[in-house]
Amino acid sequence: MMFKNIRTRKREAELKKLVAGYKVHGHPFSTNTRRVLAVLFEKGLSYEPITVDLQTGEHKREPFLSLNPFGQVPVFEDGNVKLCESRAITQYIAYVHSSRGTQLLNLQSHETMATLTMWMEIEAHQFDPPASKLTWELVIKPLYGLKTDQTIVKEQEANLEKVLNVYEKRLGESKFLACNSFTLVDLHHLPNIQYLLGTPIEKLFENRPNVRKWVGDITSREAWKMACDQDKSWFGKQRK
Incomplete structure (x- = not known):
């Protein structure tokens, strides 16, 4: 001892x-x-x-x-x-x-570890590409006095909408994306979501009830504030 x-x-x-x-x-x-x-x-x-x-x-x-x-x-x-x-x-x-x-890591079993890893990969390779491009076009460019490319916005909005349709279904089965508790998966989404909430893209989150609730839960966390x-x-x- x-x-x-x-x-x-x-x-x-x-x-x-x-x-x-x-x-x-x-x-x-x-x-x-x-x-x-x-x-x-x-x-x-x-x-x-x-x-x-x-x-x-x-x-x-x-x-x-x-x-x-x-x-x-x-x-x-x-x-x-x-x-x-x-x-x-x-x-x-x-x-x-x-x-x-x-x-932030649900590693209770091989299955939960694999699920967590899978959803982190989904965020990085499915959600982040369109979300980052939209953040750049709608938030960052205006700050630098650059003109927003509406063609890119339209294209990436369609791509993000497809991802959020998948999220809407998943969040009807689970409170958070990887499991029923907040993990790195959800946290990784926060920066782009926060910026996009102040743009016309916000409607993509608002129009999906499960996604809307999830966004509200993760953006209201004290650590994120x-x-x-x-x-x-x-x-x-x-x-x-």
Whole structure:
């Protein structure tokens, strides 16, 4: 028992050290950065924000490229561990802190693990492509003074509608997409959904009762509200 307590205290000390050392290089308005912030807040974890100025293209040149040669935010640092790709980062945090905060990984069996993984792939390969393009055209472009391409909007709206038809059926069988509890699958959808709710695309979510309820449930989570509110405290520190 004594050795178990020593191991437990050692593990707790290691986790505290890890938390204190977390750095997120990104931008609070970035969909991918917000995805990572949401997981951190669901787990009750702190982090050091390091701003990467996307408007000036800082992510496309050194020294940022030494962190991520693909020139995309965010980059997550945990000591010697440096990760890019927001979905990989969220899984890392959820695994490391599996016993803390919201249980975002349902790995009770091979079946539940496979279902969770399947729906994460669906989000990444079916939902995200049209949703990201719509966010770019309807939200980001206007912020930069660029003209929205309505041809692309129409095409991607049709693509997203097909995905949401599948979601409507699934959410009639399950409270959330992977299972009956909130997981990384649902969280991964949040950034694009939040931006699209302020556009004409909102009707695609509103017109589907099961999807509408699901969207209401996930966007009202306190951790997500905190992730969306980080612009107020983020910009105090620039990248070194």
